[in-house]
Amino acid sequence: MKPGRITIKDVAEAAGVHYSTVSRALNPRTRSLVADSLAERVEAAAARLGYRPDAMAASLRTGRSRLIGVVLPDVSNLVFAPILGGVEETLDAAGYRALVVEARSPERVAEIARELLSRGVDGLILATVARDDATVAALVAEGAPIVLVNRTERSGLAPAVVSDDALGMRLAVEHLVRLGHLRIGHLGGPPSLSTGFLRREGFEAAMRSAGLASAGVACAAAYDREAGRAAARMLLQSASGLTAIVAANDLLALGAYGALAEKGLRCPRDVSIVGHNDMPLMDMVDPPLTTVRISHREMGREAARLLLTRVEGVTAEVSAIVLAPTMIVRGSTALLRRR
Amino acid sequence: MKPGRITIKDVAEAAGVHYSTVSRALNPRTRSLVADSLAERVEAAAARLGYRPDAMAASLRTGRSRLIGVVLPDVSNLVFAPILGGVEETLDAAGYRALVVEARSPERVAEIARELLSRGVDGLILATVARDDATVAALVAEGAPIVLVNRTERSGLAPAVVSDDALGMRLAVEHLVRLGHLRIGHLGGPPSLSTGFLRREGFEAAMRSAGLASAGVACAAAYDREAGRAAARMLLQSASGLTAIVAANDLLALGAYGALAEKGLRCPRDVSIVGHNDMPLMDMVDPPLTTVRISHREMGREAARLLLTRVEGVTAEVSAIVLAPTMIVRGSTALLRRR
DNA sequence: GTGAAAGCGCTAACAT
DNA sequence: ATGTTAGCGCTTTCAC
Numbered sequence: 001m002k003p004g005r006i007t008i009k010d011v012a013e014a015a016g017v018h019y020s021t022v023s024r025a026l027n028p029r030t031r032s033l034v035a036d037s038l039a040e041r042v043e044a045a046a047a048r049l050g051y052r053p054d055a056m057a058a059s060l061r062t063g064r065s066r067l068i069g070v071v072l073p074d075v076s077n078l079v080f081a082p083i084l085g086g087v088e089e090t091l092d093a094a095g096y097r098a099l100v101v102e103a104r105s106p107e108r109v110a111e112i113a114r115e116l117l118s119r120g121v122d123g124l125i126l127a128t129v130a131r132d133d134a135t136v137a138a139l140v141a142e143g144a145p146i147v148l149v150n151r152t153e154r155s156g157l158a159p160a161v162v163s164d165d166a167l168g169m170r171l172a173v174e175h176l177v178r179l180g181h182l183r184i185g186h187l188g189g190p191p192s193l194s195t196g197f198l199r200r201e202g203f204e205a206a207m208r209s210a211g212l213a214s215a216g217v218a219c220a221a222a223y224d225r226e227a228g229r230a231a232a233r234m235l236l237q238s239a240s241g242l243t244a245i246v247a248a249n250d251l252l253a254l255g256a257y258g259a260l261a262e263k264g265l266r267c268p269r270d271v272s273i274v275g276h277n278d279m280p281l282m283d284m285v286d287p288p289l290t291t292v293r294i295s296h297r298e299m300g301r302e303a304a305r306l307l308l309t310r311v312e313g314v315t316a317e318v319s320a321i322v323l324a325p326t327m328i329v330r331g332s333t334a335l336l337r338r339r
Numbered sequence: 340m341k342p343g344r345i346t347i348k349d350v351a352e353a354a355g356v357h358y359s360t361v362s363r364a365l366n367p368r369t370r371s372l373v374a375d376s377l378a379e380r381v382e383a384a385a386a387r388l389g390y391r392p393d394a395m396a397a398s399l400r401t402g403r404s405r406l407i408g409v410v411l412p413d414v415s416n417l418v419f420a421p422i423l424g425g426v427e428e429t430l431d432a433a434g435y436r437a438l439v440v441e442a443r444s445p446e447r448v449a450e451i452a453r454e455l456l457s458r459g460v461d462g463l464i465l466a467t468v469a470r471d472d473a474t475v476a477a478l479v480a481e482g483a484p485i486v487l488v489n490r491t492e493r494s495g496l497a498p499a500v501v502s503d504d505a506l507g508m509r510l511a512v513e514h515l516v517r518l519g520h521l522r523i524g525h526l527g528g529p530p531s532l533s534t535g536f537l538r539r540e541g542f543e544a545a546m547r548s549a550g551l552a553s554a555g556v557a558c559a560a561a562y563d564r565e566a567g568r569a570a571a572r573m574l575l576q577s578a579s580g581l582t583a584i585v586a587a588n589d590l591l592a593l594g595a596y597g598a599l600a601e602k603g604l605r606c607p608r609d610v611s612i613v614g615h616n617d618m619p620l621m622d623m624v625d626p627p628l629t630t631v632r633i634s635h636r637e638m639g640r641e642a643a644r645l646l647l648t649r650v651e652g653v654t655a656e657v658s659a660i661v662l663a664p665t666m667i668v669r670g671s672t673a674l675l676r677r678r
Numbered sequence: 679g680t681g682a683a684a685g686c687g688c689t690a691a692c693a694t
Numbered sequence: 695a696t697g698t699t700a701g702c703g704c705t706t707t708c709a710c
Contacts, residue, residue: 007704008703017680018680018681018682019681020680020681020682020705021679021681023704024680027705030706035679052453052457053457053704054399054457054459054702055458055459056404056702056703057399058703058704060393060687060688061703061705062686062705063686067458075420075427076424076619076636078417078619081414084414084415084439085413085414088440089441089443092440097439097440097455097458098439099406099437099438099439100423100437100439101427101431101436102428102431117391118393118394119394254620257623280415280620281593284596284625285620285624285625286623297415344687346686346687347687356697357697359689359690359698362687362689363689363690363696366689369689369690372695373696374695374696377695377696392687393686393687393688395687396686396687396688396689396702397689399686399687399689399703399704400687400688400689400701401690401702
């Protein structure tokens with residue numbers, strides 16, 4: 001970078017060999033081609049001069065950067081932050097680095113993906129896709145190695161690592177049924193996202209399996225407390241006699257706490273609530289939230305692992321990795337009181 | 340990257356000009372050097388062929404990558420995630436990208452920083468430094484543009500963006516004094532980190548200003564609930580008659596909730612607690628936590644802004660940016676009851 | 679086993 | 695206003 005940069009040529013001069021030999025000696029993969037004694041001499045010279053290889057120059061030559069682009073809706077989000085952690089952990093162990101971008105709006109994703117590719121990333125992890133998302137098809141068509149995480153896209157063109165939403169909803173519904181609840185409603189997420197859509201479908205399927213009719217569904221416009229509160233208000237209004245709510249997300253469940261309070265209802269005394277995700281601190285809220293736990297960190301790890309195998313050329317025909325969630329019972333659900 | 344990559348030369352051929360002209364036409368900074376009509380022709384050809392510039396090749400040539408390395412202790416941490424968000428936001432607006440690394444152990448930081456430099460980053464943001472951290476001096480000596488965030492390092496060799504810890508503690512102590520508390524203890528963070536050290540000092544200074552003697556101090560080994568609980572146990576044991584605790588961090592405060600419960604004490608009835616940071620969801624825990632709010636996102640923004648001015652050559656002699664925290668009063672603090 | 683040379687895709691003098 | 699040319703620092707043939 002700066003004028004005084006030590007290059008492979010400086011090392012070559014110091015060691016009294018040709019610079020191509022330095023390259024060979026310093027690269028673990030080609031080191032065997034060079035005499036041991038020479039290799040040591042080169043390494044000594046490199047260390048003495050404080051030589052730092054220029055990864056970009058190497059990438060330009062080899063066409064591989066060991067860089068992975070990671071596009072998230074929001075890095076400070078309690079569900080995406082752990083995903084990023086898992087991704088980073090796995091990439092790190094494989095000698096890769098993450099180029100992280102917040103796609104503050106969904107429309108930017110395609111443009112961001114292209115920019116990252118233009119920056120030379122070897123592959124892309126997208127946590128941002130909507131159920132209908134043309135950018136996935138476009139990227140796949142361009143031959144870019146890509147893996148989706150947390151959210152899937154309808155076409156199935158790109159492999160995805162997700163939680164088993166249907167199972168999650170079944171766990172939630174069965175838990176409530178076991179507590180005696182019959183009038184159960186669903187506080188859904190945005191139907192444009194696979195999680196919102198599939199959890200709603202999962203809820204309805206689970207209710208049918210239990211021989212119950214859904215007491216009502218209201219979908220929030222976003223996965224946040226405010227939208228959750230608004231949707232919960234509607235749900236409470238429309239679904240009379242409701243005794244339990246299965247939310248598509250913990251933040252929505254927290255919003256429902258607020259909506260309940262507004263109506264003078266108490267959780268779990270009057271209405272039981274089940275969340276989804278088990279975000280950090282869900283054991284500390286009041287009441288502690290019963291929820292369906294997803295290991296987001298593990299999801300991130302799996303996504304990185306999957307992408308890496310593709311990047312390294314293995315064309316494993318995995319189209320999805322579906323992780324099993326577990327039920328975490330806390331204080332927001334209780335036995336149905338006889339009225 | 341892949342064989343079929345479209346380069347500047349393909350565009351040149353399609354537009355019937357020399358490839359250096361294409362470079363000029365496509366680069367906003369040099370576009371004025373080229374005839375308008377030609378520039379348009381080149382742009383059309385580039386668009387038609389789907390040309391994507393190779394940022395790495397450009398970086399190799401110019402010595403600037405528009406990449407910034409960001410090293411954090413933990414990306415899924417509720418305080419560092421928003422910092423990263425702020426950093427990313429500012430970098431994005433300036434056309435930069437973040438290369439994000441989790442330094443799972445402090446010893447790795449130096450090595451990681453060197454690797455990032457070797458990857459060609461234009462600068463480094465470190466959120467990981469300890470109060471005594473030789474790597475800062477080493478990096479500064481190497482001439483690497485670096486900015487610290489959230490935590491400072493003793494020598495002051497590198498500019499830092501931090502919260503005003505002394506002010507934060509004063510706000511906390513004054514709030515408790517106003518509520519009538521006299522026997523106030525401090526639940527400190529690791530003294531090896533500037534936040535732990537300075538908040539403790541700040542607490543003691545604030546108590547002196549208030550004309551009060553500290554009721555005791557216990558430092559946690561880490562910023563997490565378990566360490567907070569353990570330290571709070573010790574504090575409760577040693578400081579008799581304690582009616583309020585100022586914690587160095589929200590997680591420690593939450594740990595103290597647990598320690599209090601173990602002894603059959605209630606917050607805020609028996610002991611008031613003040614946290615620090617105002618992490619997400621602190622309004623939802625039980626009791627809602629009174630705390631000193633730091634805008635971590637803003638901290639991240641400022642850090643990126645500061646680094647960018649340095650990277651772009653402005654040698655502004657800013658040695659620190661200190662952000663003012665604010666007091667957020669909730670339910671974990673109450674008027675001292677007369678016994 | 680080592681040296682020579684080409685070239686990855688681009689920018690920036692330097693010519694014209 | 696445009697073309698020519700020389701690299702940026704590295705890897706990888708190809709010779710010897």
